[in-house]
Amino acid sequence: MSNIITIGNQPESKITAYGDDSKFNNTIAFAYVLFENPKIETARHSLLCLKEKYRIPSKIPLHMRLLNNFFYRKKNDLQHLTASLLDKLVSDIIDEMNKLPFMVKGSFFSGEMPKDLEDDGQGLSVEWSDKGIQSMLAKSALTPLNLEKYQYKDLRIIIAEDKTVQKFLGKNKRQAARWARGFSSIEAPPGYVYEFDPIIQKSSEEILLQLADIMVYAIAHTFNEKASNSYREQLEKVRNINVQSFMFSPSENRRPTQRG
Numbered sequence: 001m002s003n004i005i006t007i008g009n010q011p012e013s014k015i016t017a018y019g020d021d022s023k024f025n026n027t028i029a030f031a032y033v034l035f036e037n038p039k040i041e042t043a044r045h046s047l048l049c050l051k052e053k054y055r056i057p058s059k060i061p062l063h064m065r066l067l068n069n070f071f072y073r074k075k076n077d078l079q080h081l082t083a084s085l086l087d088k089l090v091s092d093i094i095d096e097m098n099k100l101p102f103m104v105k106g107s108f109f110s111g112e113m114p115k116d117l118e119d120d121g122q123g124l125s126v127e128w129s130d131k132g133i134q135s136m137l138a139k140s141a142l143t144p145l146n147l148e149k150y151q152y153k154d155l156r157i158i159i160a161e162d163k164t165v166q167k168f169l170g171k172n173k174r175q176a177a178r179w180a181r182g183f184s185s186i187e188a189p190p191g192y193v194y195e196f197d198p199i200i201q202k203s204s205e206e207i208l209l210q211l212a213d214i215m216v217y218a219i220a221h222t223f224n225e226k227a228s229n230s231y232r233e234q235l236e237k238v239r240n241i242n243v244q245s246f247m248f249s250p251s252e253n254r255r256p257t258q259r260g
Contacts, residue, residue: 005188008157009197015150016040017105017142019159020203020212021134022065024220028113030137031106031216031243032157033208034147039100040208046096047207054089055080061203062210064217087230090214094237097211103147104235106219106243107140109133131162133246135182139196140246143186152187157198160209219243 017032035043051058056078064086066072073081081089113133138159145152185193203209215238218231223245235241 003192004195005192006195006197007152013156014154016156018208018212020216022216022220024224027108027110027220027224028133029108029216029220030134030141031219032141033212033215034103044207050092063213090234098239103240104215104238105141107137107246108223109246139182139184143184152194158201159198160203161200
């Protein structure tokens with residue numbers, strides 16, 4: 001049996017990944033924005049300044065699904081945020097984050113998910129769902145880590161709270177965000193596996209989780225059969241980005257595989 005190295009919750013971290021999920025049509029995505037820890041406060045300040053520039057009240061989160069909704073904007077006196085102005089806001093955000101710099105790592109799945117109950121090969125039944133796949137993407141986006149200066153032991157992982165309670169592996173239910181906890185042997189020392197143990201936080205309390213929402217929203221709208229050219233162009237502006245597709249193998253247990 002492999003030894004376990006727990007990652008994502010270490011107080012001595014040097015770099016932090018903020019993650020959130022999104023779905024658009026048949027595309028499910030999870031993405032992180034990563035910052036070296038000394039740059040985090042600068043990133044927060046820059047985002048708050050941009051909110052002020054675009055006349056977005058402090059209580060309004062930078063959630064693209066909400067900001068793109070006409071009725072939400074009307075209810076919150078945000079009628080000035082037209083589609084073109086929202087595009088400019090996202091563009092300005094990316095420009096400011098590139099200066100720090102930041103990195104975007106994402107993973108997405110497009111297509112029909114398995115609908116049947118299965119065995120994961122370890123005696124646990126699998127009940128497929130959007131949230132279950134998002135939890136797999138949460139690990140896939142960070143494997144491999146592939147950072148020149150840092151290793152997994154340097155990484156702190158913070159993901160947006162999602163209180164949706166459902167099954168995925170086995171008979172027990174849990175909150176959706178907690179399914180992101182899991183294991184990977186990729187880049188682990190011989191005889192060891194990494195256990196991902198992310199910190200769960202409300203996105204309303206962390207503006208960098210809201211930045212992750214913007215990036216994963218763009219990914220879900222780009223890698224889709226109804227792809228958005230505007231979001232593709234936004235992602236192309238990110239100087240350091242890695243987005244990988246995720247697919248299920250045709251094997252009996254549909255073990256997940258990755259392709260770049």
